[in-house]
Amino acid sequence: xxxxxxxxxxxxxxxxxxxxxxxxxxxxxxxxxxxxxxxxxxxxxxxxxxxxxxxxxxxxxxxxxxxxxxxxxxxxxxxxxxxxxxxxxxxxxxxxxxxxxxxxxxxxxxxxxxxxxxxxxxxxxxxxxxxxxxxxxxxxxxxxxxxxxxxxxxxxxxxxxxxxxxxxxxxxxxxxxxxxxxxxxxxxxxxxxxxxxxxxxxxxxxxxxxxxxxxxxxxxxxxxxxxxxxxxxxxxxxxxxxxxxxxxxxxxxxxxxxxxxxxxxxxxxxxxxxxxxxxxxxxxxxxxxxxxxxxxxxxxxxxxxxxxxxxxxxxxxxxxxxxxxxxxxxxxxxxxxxxxxxxxxxxxxxxxxxxxxxxxxxxxxxxxxxxxxxxxxxxxxxxxxxxxxxxxxxxxxxxxxxxxxxxxxxxxxxxxxxxxxxxxxxxxxxx
Numbered sequence: 001x002x003x004x005x006x007x008x009x010x011x012x013x014x015x016x017x018x019x020x021x022x023x024x025x026x027x028x029x030x031x032x033x034x035x036x037x038x039x040x041x042x043x044x045x046x047x048x049x050x051x052x053x054x055x056x057x058x059x060x061x062x063x064x065x066x067x068x069x070x071x072x073x074x075x076x077x078x079x080x081x082x083x084x085x086x087x088x089x090x091x092x093x094x095x096x097x098x099x100x101x102x103x104x105x106x107x108x109x110x111x112x113x114x115x116x117x118x119x120x121x122x123x124x125x126x127x128x129x130x131x132x133x134x135x136x137x138x139x140x141x142x143x144x145x146x147x148x149x150x151x152x153x154x155x156x157x158x159x160x161x162x163x164x165x166x167x168x169x170x171x172x173x174x175x176x177x178x179x180x181x182x183x184x185x186x187x188x189x190x191x192x193x194x195x196x197x198x199x200x201x202x203x204x205x206x207x208x209x210x211x212x213x214x215x216x217x218x219x220x221x222x223x224x225x226x227x228x229x230x231x232x233x234x235x236x237x238x239x240x241x242x243x244x245x246x247x248x249x250x251x252x253x254x255x256x257x258x259x260x261x262x263x264x265x266x267x268x269x270x271x272x273x274x275x276x277x278x279x280x281x282x283x284x285x286x287x288x289x290x291x292x293x294x295x296x297x298x299x300x301x302x303x304x305x306x307x308x309x310x311x312x313x314x315x316x317x318x319x320x321x322x323x324x325x326x327x328x329x330x331x332x333x334x335x336x337x338x339x340x341x342x343x344x345x346x347x348x349x350x351x352x353x354x355x356x357x358x359x360x361x362x363x364x365x366x367x368x369x370x371x372x373x374x375x376x377x378x379x380x381x382x383x384x385x386x387x388x389x390x391x392x393x394x395x396x397x398x399x400x401x402x403x404x405x406x407x408x409x410x411x412x413x414x415x416x417x418x419x420x421x422x423x424x425x426x427x428x429x430x431x
Contacts, residue, residue: 079109086118095125113139113148120155129159141430143352146273154238162237172226176254193413201417206317213411222255244269247269252291263289277314283307318349336369357384358397374407374415388430393424 084106089098089389102119109115120135132155144152156164189212190197200209207213228250235243252261265287272280287304310324322345330337345359361380367373382399401420408415 065286077105079105079112079115082109083114083118086122089124090125098122098132099126099128117148117151117155121151124155124158132159143388146277146279148274150238151241153236161237164234164236166230166232166234168232169228170226170228170230172228174224174226176222176224186213188213188215188411190411191413193406194411196411197413210356224255225253227251227253238290240273242271242273244271251413258294259292261289261291263287277312277320279312281308281310281312283309292350293370300332300334302330302335304328304330320347322347325337334370335367337365337367341362355386355387357386358382359384374405374409376403376405378403391430393428393430395424395428397424397426398422399424401423 030394033331082101086098086105087104089095089101096217099119099122101114102122105115106112106119109408113235116135116139120132122233123129123132123135136152136155139148139152188198190209192209195207196213228248230246231247233245235241245264248265248267250263250265252259254260265285267285269281269283271297274280284305286303288301288306290299290301292299306326306328308324308326310322312320312322314320322343324343326343328337328339328341330339341361341363343359343361345357347355349355359380359382361378363378363380364375365378366375373423378401381398382397384395384397386395387393399422401417401422403420405415405417
């Protein structure tokens, strides 16, 4: 009985072993059995941005590579994150660390104007003015918003002071149909009732009032070469007010001798910038010039004074209006002119390099002295297209001017009106 009981227990144990092997088979020889239950993964090295991703197409389970490390790509930090981090470090007084963060951000976003200005500001705050100026020079030639220009001025003023000066040398060549604004052959027909008609009627032996007066002259058309030197003193502290002081010396050298001119201008311009893109400008200038008229006794020496005030404001990011009022006074031995001008301009940015503008103006001129041209009232309308490239800029303008004179000319019996259409193309360097 005891032997049967022992065999019975042994048979039950063998049956349990066989059932356990069938339900839980062991792995093959040499294989890693692995855990029966999942365990928490151990903390590995931190994941890095830019690491190689795991490619399921290249994974072969028959030949596992235990040395292969599978990492996940983290998205790179945005430019805004770097900018906020730089601002936070600057706010905490850690300018050196802020500059290191800004330089690392520029490696990822080299075209970001905000990061470039942030790096310049951090360099200035950490006493690296030479590096700050290099960052500002990298923005030269790029179109900057008013806020970006103000931050640029703050950095430059912090390193080099608010005052700076520039010396500009320019040369302009242009074709003129007449150097003295007169045609080569002048033909005037005396209108009955005019002063000259009555004078010729009384002196019929000297002139016939019914025959035109003809003046033959040499060709007046030619090419003008204007050369100018401008010295500018600019006040830029990054605040609401900016100031420009300019001294300009110019000289006109036409192809035809005897019509040269020269002069100088002193100009001052103050601008006050407000929020929402509004800007107020106040300017004044005075100057003196001398122009030859073919003969020494016909030379004209004149002086002028000009004052202006203007307002510009933005309707949208790409739409801006400008309103201006100016007064001009010109004095010479034959001209005493007072001119008041009202201008309006609407500019629309079509592209980063192209701007379309519509302009209108109203002008009132009063003249005294022995000049032959009376006072007038004029209206102007025009449309322009301005394109600015990396090295060359072009401006195409078409305008129409209508002018009504207050008094009559000596050969006319009544005041007249004049209409002028002008199409102009200007090519210049962006410098």
